[in-house]
Amino acid sequence: MKAAPFAYHRAESAKEAADVLAEFGDEAKVLAGGQSLIPLLAMRLTHFENLVDISGIPELQGIDRVDDEVVIGAGTSHALVGMDDEVAESVPLLTRATPHIGHFQIRNRGTLGGAIAHADPAAEFAAVALTLDATIEAASSRGDRRIAASDFFTGLWENALAADELLRAVRFPVWSGRTGFAVHEFARRHGDFAIAGATVAVELDAEDRVRRVAVGLLGLGSTPHRGTPAERAVTGRPVSDIAADEFGRLALSELHDIPADLQGSASYRRRVGAAMVARAWTDATTEALDA
Amino acid sequence: MHELPVAVSVNGRPYRGTVEPRVTLADHLRENCGLTGTHLGCEHGACGACTVLLDGQAVRSCLVLAVQADGREVTTVEGIASGEGELSPVQAAMRECHGLQCGFCTPGFVTSITALLADNPDPSDEEIREGLSGNFCRCTGYQGIVNAVKRAAERINEGAAP
């Protein structure tokens, strides 16, 4: 299980990385943490003539609070995201999602940008980005642009970046007020890709009514999804009126591409997904009520 | 494909050489540095046998390219015991608790547990099991390994260096 030969470019800056991508286009691939890419190369399930290593680029590292957003550099490792106080304070959903990602040896190498760019439907950070309507910063030699998370995940392992674009950073909106956050997922073993999972962020008003709520769904399609019908249904309603199980079922009611594999049928995933949403909803609202 | 220069410090000793970019850190350690204590159990990042410390952090050396380790510090299982060969608290606890049988996965457990206890010297049972869940062992059923982590933690809390 050894990778086929490729050329290696160690980029010192985002610009340098973007230039290499511009030069080679489809024949180049960005190497960040490598925790997904290197196995695919080793198994010879894929091949690129050129790898552009961005793991050593200082400007892609780090976590900053900018106004009402937390901006996380693409090269920041899962481990750093998981232990960062600013993140824990302002984007707790990321902090709570981190322990579900693989194992600590993987989290030490894997990067937030890599996880989101890889766009695995079961990737926790991708789901959190979608849940919180984060913004993805893309850089290329043609210039920079911002992509809404809702437009970013375009298919199984596919994203909205052009071949010459680099994911530079992700901007996560900070929710304030009476908020609650929870992540629940179900995997065969600790650290495995989730069979189904849910991320829930909720904000309540002074009368315990749902001011806003966002539900992210993992492992329940070709991309991470939002539980839009459930969100729509409960917004403005008192928490006490909402049955968690119904909320969970409703969150999945419009999913049509739930996968089936060795680990379970689509209907099984639907059942588990609904349960994870219900459990996350219960935890998140409990937290918000206490806030 | 042309080779690139790589300079790594492994267990405090510098190793210079040139490698193909596709060579993993694990293969580089085994083939070019003569350090065969790091084992390959799957080569796709699942089993944990190849775990080493890269700048002090536990990583899968099968999921790191040798060229990515250029200019960095690597600690392998060969570098865990003292220079005089005295077992570290983790190694000693593994032996006392029958934490290994065939020994193939052992280097990955030793390095992982060493990093685990450096981060969290007083882990709960749940933290121990979660911390071990990225390393496969097919011989022990994990019983002795879990006990070894507890014992090593006691040792370290009594003042031994991890």
Add this chain to the structure above:
Amino acid sequence: MELNNEFRVAVPSATVWDVFTDVERVAPCLPGATLLSVDGDDFTGAVKVKVGPITVSYKGVATYQEKDADAARIVLKAEGKETRGNGTAAATVTAQLKDEGEATTVVITTDLAISGKAAQFGRGVLNDVSGNLISQFARSLEAELLGGATTSTAPTSTAPTSTASPTATTPTAAQPADSVNLLKVVAVPVAKRYGPVIAAAAAAGVIGYLAGRRNRTAAPTPSAELQALLTRLLA
């Protein structure tokens, strides 16, 4: 694995027949396909399947096994080998045309056999990929048929999962993300020429896509039950 796609186009079946029997026009409709040589009903080509970081390239031969004008059936058989690695892909594509005067319903049945690493990849990936590939093939064919036109008739489908109106308007279904993406990846020329058509075709694609997966995908909650859920929620 058998994949089923069906669509209806406002084009007489004679036109459809002409397109389907012309490899120069059919081949480009297969995502990532390039035609290398044509020799009567035999031809050679290459297909590059790309799913995110995974790329599998096949090179191989194809032939028209059947061009039955009376039965309005075309059977195309293709076999390819991976250009890297030892995997293979073989497909028998049967197109059945139903003449409906000014319109034609096309039923495409694909019997796909893949071997090698691609066939061993877990997490149900192969199904997703093939499903996308073939539904995209069908959509591109449809676009090719509608060449130049700016509108297409509303697609129909026999799939039990077909609930076009309620779902097509929802975000999840209005963006059959992977197929749109396949457009980006492999069918750019087509997309450029027939942008608006593709959009409509894409919606049809969702249905074809679901049809291809009918055995694996639970029926979406019908809007009636949706209402029921809502009322119970807010009771």
Add this chain to the structure above:
Amino acid sequence: MTGTVAARYAGTRVPRVEDTRLLTGKGTFVDDVQRPGMLHACFVRSPFAHATINGIDSRAALALPGVHAVFTAAHINPGVHEAWHAVAGRDVPDTPRPPLAEGEVKFVGDPVAIVVAESRRLAEDAVDLVDVDYTPLPAVADFRKAVGSEVIVHEAYPDNVAGGMGGMPPDEELFASAAHVVQERIYQQMYVPVPMETRGIVVEWTAATSELTIWGSTQTPHELRAFAARLLGIPAQGVRVIVRDTGGGFGQKVVPMREDMSIMLAARQVSAPVKWIEDRRENLMSAGQSRHVDGTVRMAFDADGKILAADIDFVQDVGSYPTPYPVLTTAAIGMFFPGPYRVPKASFNYKTVFSNTPGLHAYRGPWQYETLTREMLLDIAARKIGMDPAELRRINILRGDEMPFFNPNGMPYDNCAPADTFEQAVKILDLEGFRKEQAEALAQGRYIGLGFSAYIEPTGAATGNLATEGATIRMESTGKINVYVNGGSAGNSIETTVVQLTADVLGANIDDVSTIQGDTAVTPYGAGTQGSRSAPMTAGAVHEAGAILRGQIVAIAAQMLGADADAIELADSRAVLIGDREKSVSFADIAYRSYYDPAQLAGVSPTLEATARFNSQAMIHWANATHACTCEVDIVTGQVRLTRYIVSEDVGPMINPNVVEGQVAGGTVQGIGGALLEQLAYDDAGNPIASTFVDYLLPTATEVPTIEFGHVEIPGPGVGGYKGAGEGGAIGSPPAVINAINDALAPLGVTITQLPATPAKIIELIEEQAEGTR
């Protein structure tokens, strides 16, 4: 016997002598072996489950710089002289087993060609360039559809049946008239040993001297050597096998397989040492299959729940190229089905069938299906009769005072008391306490359950080459002692075991004893690690060689002390005059006299070494155990959480409780994996869909409970009363886990009979039941 001393080390938790090197990265596994000029091999493997090979074009591969050779069946297969395996014997009719696929490939992963290149990376590059022209053929991937299928795996077996056997026919009258009769169809999935070190071999052929040196990863160094000599038709004395550390085997590394044969044969055609290290995908795709049985089991009971008869009728998948001859080993499933119970009548019938999947190979407790089905059926019966499963076992399980007991298939149980391990497990568990907790949990809508599993196991069976084991013990010129056995450290702690036993038999301090194993140039023949035989057989060998050496030591000591040999005992690495402890002589002085001052020996022989080959007179050492498992099932997700796990076992007196518990725990967790997680799955076309560790799910520390041990130590018939401990854990645990789940789900009317018990399958059954009762 002269100078007998009490055991000091046997029975104690001596730290392992293997550990220090393994903990510091100084072990020597086969991939650690480097040889000058060594080349690397990689196999071209079939992407098809069944296909004709029309041709192989190696030109592009050979054109790649650094590629030395590409071998196909035409180059390799004609080199085979004899290819029989000792475990089956020379005269047993064997199934086909060509080194490389000839004309046809029969499973995905079937080796078709070997590329030899300067590095594994290059070899893999070249493998992608070998162009094999296949014509795909229909495949029979599911052995349950193989019998009578149009698809034929081997021409010589037109019905796809490799063989079969039947015992007494079932007593249908009895089954028709019994107060209670239960019948169940039980399917056990394909799951495999998965040693953390994959297979591998380094072969160095020196044509000038006709010497073959092999560095292997094997459970049987001496049989690897003997097999190589037979295969290549060269004298055994020209073959040397060197094995220091083997990273687990569990049956997969007992006999050389097709890839090993291919590399041995290829190495003779390459003027350099050749290394082949299997990668994980190859290991999961090609190393072999195990378990995978489908059958129907029945039991008849009287009104009180006493077993009247047991019947098992099953089909075992043997894949395409089983290793070795699979038909006889499978008979054990039938023979042991009555288990540790008072069963007056038993019958069995089975077929072994070919399929387009990897060949059946040994796996820890190869006959495990008998325990799985019997124990599952007993719980199902208990529910039907309205008895606690524990009570049903209690009234049927055999007691020590009933031994010897012949089971209805003629198995002569003895030197054991299954009832003792059962009662001990029940006691550790606190059965009443659990049933109370269970009722309370159910009242709160929580589903918790308890499962038992009891079995009796033939360890250290003394048949064929397994009946003997050799040992050489030498006192070196320093007075230190070296013990040489076939061994091969594969995780069974055999180095520590022989050091403990040797120290005891010679009255030496354990630090004065070392062992050399795995090098056939210096160790006597032994059958190696298989059949739970290492402890009883090696103990016999060390005992016999040690007795001779002890006599030699005592003789020299007697001469040095001017005393009668009978008056001398050996302890603390000294020979001491009984009754006058002041008069003693150290082993070092005895060795000095023998090696450097023999003139003083006055006719006493200076020999201080002995070799003996133990020939076990005990045919079988019956071990047994009872497992008890508790779990909680989340009926929303189907997740199973194991809460307690108890093993009470009798492996005779324990040489080292750490080692026994380590073996039991390791086997138990493999069985937990087999019950819940592991499945070497194939699709209908015969594609493996669990060929990586992402899809083949091994248990990790988070899925495994703490295991509580109970020990019963009834001496066996052999030396020291030791019995084998290697396989039991893996035999007992799958039914204990499944029974716990079925007990938890009983209130829902759900019973798992198809393994593994995945969350999805549990939910499927719960939903079906809900549909049915709605």
